[in-house]
Amino acid sequence: xxxxxxxxxxxxxxxxxxxxxxxxxxxxxxxxxxxxxxxxxxxxxxxxxxxxxxxxxxxxxxxxxxxxxxxxxxxxxxxxxxxxxxxxxxxxxxxxxxxxxxxxxxxxxxxxxxxxxxxxxxxxxxxxxxxxxxxxxxxxxxxxxxxxxxxxxxxxxxxxxxxxxxxxxxxxxxxxxxxxxxxxxxxxxxxxxxxxxxxxxxxxxxxxxxxxxxxxxxxxxxxxxxxxxxxxxxxxxxxxxxxxxxxxxxxxxxxxxxxxxxxxxxxxxxxxxxxxxxxxxxxxxxxxxxxxxxxxxxxxxxxxxxxxxxxxxxxxxxxxxxxxxxxxxxxxxxxxxxxxxxx
Amino acid sequence: xxxxxxxxxxxxxxxxxxxxxxxxxxxxxxxxxxxxxxxxxxxxxxxxxxxxxxxxxxxxxxxxxxxxxxxxxxxxxxxxxxxxxxxxxxxxxxxxxxxxxxxxxxxxxxxxxxxxxxxxxxxxxxxxxxxxxxxxxxxxxxxxxxxxxxxxxxxxxxxxxxxxxxxxxxxxxxxxxxxxxxxxxxxxxxxxxxxxxxxxxxxxxxxxxxxxxxxxxxxxxxxxxxxxxxxxxxxxxxxxxxxxxxxxxxxxxxxx
Amino acid sequence: xxxxxxxxxxxxxxxxxxxxxxxxxxxxxxxxxxxxxxxxxxxxxxxxxxxxxxxxxxxxxxxxxxxxxxxxxxxxxxxxxxxxxxxxxxxxxxxxxxxxxxxxxxxxxxxxxxxxxxxxxxxxxxxxxxxxxxxxxxxxxxxxxxxxxxxxxxxxxxxxxxxxxxxxxxxxxxxxxxxxxxxxxxxxxxxxxxxxxxxxxxxxxxxxxxxxxxxxxxxxxxxxxxxxxxxxxxxxxxxxxxxxxxxxxxxxxxxxxxxxxxxxxxxxxxxxxxxxxxxxxxxxxx
Numbered sequence: 001x002x003x004x005x006x007x008x009x010x011x012x013x014x015x016x017x018x019x020x021x022x023x024x025x026x027x028x029x030x031x032x033x034x035x036x037x038x039x040x041x042x043x044x045x046x047x048x049x050x051x052x053x054x055x056x057x058x059x060x061x062x063x064x065x066x067x068x069x070x071x072x073x074x075x076x077x078x079x080x081x082x083x084x085x086x087x088x089x090x091x092x093x094x095x096x097x098x099x100x101x102x103x104x105x106x107x108x109x110x111x112x113x114x115x116x117x118x119x120x121x122x123x124x125x126x127x128x129x130x131x132x133x134x135x136x137x138x139x140x141x142x143x144x145x146x147x148x149x150x151x152x153x154x155x156x157x158x159x160x161x162x163x164x165x166x167x168x169x170x171x172x173x174x175x176x177x178x179x180x181x182x183x184x185x186x187x188x189x190x191x192x193x194x195x196x197x198x199x200x201x202x203x204x205x206x207x208x209x210x211x212x213x214x215x216x217x218x219x220x221x222x223x224x225x226x227x228x229x230x231x232x233x234x235x236x237x238x239x240x241x242x243x244x245x246x247x248x249x250x251x252x253x254x255x256x257x258x259x260x261x262x263x264x265x266x267x268x269x270x271x272x273x274x275x276x277x278x279x280x281x282x283x284x285x286x287x288x289x290x291x292x293x294x295x296x297x298x299x300x301x302x303x304x305x306x307x308x309x310x311x312x313x314x315x316x317x318x319x320x321x322x323x324x325x326x327x328x329x330x331x332x333x334x335x336x337x338x339x340x341x342x343x
Numbered sequence: 344x345x346x347x348x349x350x351x352x353x354x355x356x357x358x359x360x361x362x363x364x365x366x367x368x369x370x371x372x373x374x375x376x377x378x379x380x381x382x383x384x385x386x387x388x389x390x391x392x393x394x395x396x397x398x399x400x401x402x403x404x405x406x407x408x409x410x411x412x413x414x415x416x417x418x419x420x421x422x423x424x425x426x427x428x429x430x431x432x433x434x435x436x437x438x439x440x441x442x443x444x445x446x447x448x449x450x451x452x453x454x455x456x457x458x459x460x461x462x463x464x465x466x467x468x469x470x471x472x473x474x475x476x477x478x479x480x481x482x483x484x485x486x487x488x489x490x491x492x493x494x495x496x497x498x499x500x501x502x503x504x505x506x507x508x509x510x511x512x513x514x515x516x517x518x519x520x521x522x523x524x525x526x527x528x529x530x531x532x533x534x535x536x537x538x539x540x541x542x543x544x545x546x547x548x549x550x551x552x553x554x555x556x557x558x559x560x561x562x563x564x565x566x567x568x569x570x571x572x573x574x575x576x577x578x579x580x581x582x583x584x585x586x587x588x589x590x591x592x593x594x595x596x597x598x599x
Numbered sequence: 600x601x602x603x604x605x606x607x608x609x610x611x612x613x614x615x616x617x618x619x620x621x622x623x624x625x626x627x628x629x630x631x632x633x634x635x636x637x638x639x640x641x642x643x644x645x646x647x648x649x650x651x652x653x654x655x656x657x658x659x660x661x662x663x664x665x666x667x668x669x670x671x672x673x674x675x676x677x678x679x680x681x682x683x684x685x686x687x688x689x690x691x692x693x694x695x696x697x698x699x700x701x702x703x704x705x706x707x708x709x710x711x712x713x714x715x716x717x718x719x720x721x722x723x724x725x726x727x728x729x730x731x732x733x734x735x736x737x738x739x740x741x742x743x744x745x746x747x748x749x750x751x752x753x754x755x756x757x758x759x760x761x762x763x764x765x766x767x768x769x770x771x772x773x774x775x776x777x778x779x780x781x782x783x784x785x786x787x788x789x790x791x792x793x794x795x796x797x798x799x800x801x802x803x804x805x806x807x808x809x810x811x812x813x814x815x816x817x818x819x820x821x822x823x824x825x826x827x828x829x830x831x832x833x834x835x836x837x838x839x840x841x842x843x844x845x846x847x848x849x850x851x852x853x854x855x856x857x858x859x860x861x862x863x864x865x866x867x868x869x870x871x872x873x874x875x876x877x878x879x880x881x882x883x884x885x
Contacts, residue, residue: 111870111873114632115869118821119869119870121818122822122865122866123862125818125858125862126859126863126866129855129858129862130859186460186471189439190447190450192447193434193447200416200428200431201431202434202447203396203416204426204427204428205420205448205451206417206425206451206514207448215460245818249699249700252693253697256693260689287706287707287712287810288708290703290704290705291705291707292704293697293700293701294697294703294704295701297697297700298680298694298697298701301684301690301693
């Protein structure tokens with residue numbers, strides 16, 4: 001039975017095609033606005049992929065903005081504060097984010113589901129506030145300006161966005177590669193096992209504890225940090241407002257629209273769709289992007305509960321809500337409180 | 344008669360509802376004990392209490408002479424108690440093969456730690472090879488060796504249930520608790536699975552099986568405990584239990 | 600300065616209690632953490648501004664209309680968007696987060712991103728213990744206390760209120776004894792949103808309003824909810840007042856860093872005692 005065994009042929013071809021398309025994007029247009037949309041999409045993709053890895057271990061982190069900030073501000077400290085190379089700052093951003101998650105992870109991961117979401121949210125805000133009020137000498141402060149462009153002999157990072165586009169693409173591809181390798185390995189399977197989908201099963205088999213959740217947490221936040229470093233050296237200015245609950249929730253939304261059950265495909269689709277539509281709508285009328293995103297999420301939940309990526313199974317993925325069997329019947333008729341309730 | 348597990352005055356209350364009422368029973372080493380009773384008699388609650396998914400309101404549970412009352416599922420599985428589930432039986436969510444399933448289930452026996460796994464050290468990889476050898480042996484035991492590379496979710500239910508049992512065995516447990524392992528299966532499939540399961544006794548495993556289908560349970564179990572409304576109403580070999588008046592009355596209208 | 604801080608603290612504290620109670624009620628009964636709760640606060644304030652600028656120059660009338668509109672909006676939203684996913688937690692979470700964006704976007708599109716000044720509820724100031732306090736703040740305090748006591752009365756004395764309280768403590772039993780879930784959910788959602796809306800219209804004259812002001816109230820509500828405990832009214836009240844004083848004095852003497860304290864407390868509570876000081880623990884470990 002061919003369908004039983006993993007089909008990789010078709011997928012390999014599609015992936016190769018996608019990579020080729022991505023590589024040739026600047027050939028289509030060198031337009032600054034166009035490249036900006038792609039670069040921002042790429043940055044958000046990396047962040048959402050990071051979220052997705054944590055989700056794989058069964059927890060949803062509402063703290064992605066915090067680690068994005070750590071990556072952004074710590075890498076800026078290297079280039080802006082210490083005047084060292086960007087190529088040192090980039091990995092430094094990732095490493096700082098993963099160190100923080102390694103230190104606080106064992107504490108944070110003691111909590112589960114709803115409480116985990118809450119604690120990551122609180123942590124994210126604490127990170128943001130700490131950065132905001134940290135003395136300027138250590139790289140903190142409100143609005144950080146004057147971040148330098150990356151420098152590499154022979155490549156013009158200042159005049160054109162194309163080199164940065166390839167840089168972001170490269171990091172995105174590395175992220176995807178690492179995620180994919182993890183997915184294939186024993187570590188990856190165990191990360192799934194501790195996830196909520198099969199959590200009781202895993203717990204009754206003794207699979208629990210911190211090990212794999214922590215691993216997922218640390219690796220994921222490394223990439224979040226990388227993305228933050230790239231963000232800082234793209235915008236060249238940083239505002240603490242860019243790293244609030246709003247951004248953390250946006251990550252969730254992108255993942256849901258794209259398909260939260262997909263480790264790699266969902267986040268990328270979601271990030272691209274939402275970022276591009278957002279930038280276009282925001283330019284047209286401020287606020288329209290938020291409105292559209294809200295509508296998009298609700299529509300997705302109603303009609304495409306497994307996200308846009310589930311369209312890989314064809315149009316059958318679209319579920320008409322009135323045809324879907326109701327999970328629970330909740331009616332309105334009758335008295336609010338029946339005769340059985342004692343006064 | 345070596346007692347592996349016993350409960351003393353075990354009670355569980357949910358708000359106003361008394362689910363288990365001062366229950367006392369035991370499981371002997373090396374036997375297959377059947378736990379039967381009508382719907383709502385407390386079988387699942389008892390399972391949850393023993394495996395640690397619920398904390399008792401009062402009473403004690405002793406395993407191998409040690410107190411395990413109120414221990415978490417992670418602790419009880421570490422001590423050698425493992426259980427199966429009705430709803431989620433296998434790691435099927437992300438298209439995993441049969442062999443991959445057992446490898447995940449073997450995790451409890453994994454000794455290498457966080458850093459070894461992250462860096463994929465030779466020690467980590469060697470342990471992986473050993474676990475795989477053992478996994479293949481278990482698959483063979485349950486007759487699943489030929490299916491080792493199939494996607495677990497796509498297999499027929501009967502094979503999935505075998506895999507669920509194999510997953511339990513992967514932890515090298517002392518007590519295997521199976522929650523209605525043949526629910527929804529045909530008579531033939533049920534008989535096949537339970538035959539394999541009872542043969543596990545010869546491998547040294549002790550089994551507690553919850554079963555709704557009394558007839559099928561009677562063929563396999565050495566002894567039975569019958570619950571009704573959270574209380575034990577009968578205990579003994581199947582032939583005795585079959586003739587117990589209270590048991591017949593409890594099942595009246597269900598099986599007769 | 601101290602008197603000012605005390606007044607601000609009480610005002611903030613009571614507002615936090617209003618907001619958190621609404622969130623807590625919805626969470627306890629409808630079992631959904633309403634991330635769009637802050638937007639109800641924002642919408643009522645912005646709608647109030649909208650009304651007073653064009654149509655209804657009287658603050659109190661406009662405020663009442665605004666609260667009622669928001670409450671009804673909440674009820675429609677619950678019935679139409681949340682109830683279809685009654686037992687699917689993740690779907691409901693997605694909807695409330697989506698609504699958070701949607702409502703914020705709507706407000707920005709409808710009324711623009713700028714800060715707006717809302718007309719005052721009662722003009723002028725009053726001297727209290729040597730300090731000058733605006734009447735607006737007094738209105739907030741008095742109105743909040745009235746609403747909170749009304750809420751308490753509803754929960755303790757009325758049939759529907761007691762049904763709500765019973766549902767929070769034990770779901771299955773209330774289903775058994777005949778509490779109509781559907782109508783209860785609508786009612787509770789309406790009340791929950793109304794509480795946020797009331798906080799919104801009360802604070803609107805005191806501070807400026809803009810479409811983005813819904814974020815912080817949500818976070819503050821979450822802090823209070825986690826500290827006081829899910830399912831405990833008294834816990835919410837105590838935690839709310841406490842946070843009010845922390846913020847009231849903090850903002851005056853420490854500035855923006857004060858928020859760090861609140862989040863720090865939330866962080867610690869979730870670690871040490873996730874159910875909050877007086878909360879109800881989750882029964883089954885599954």
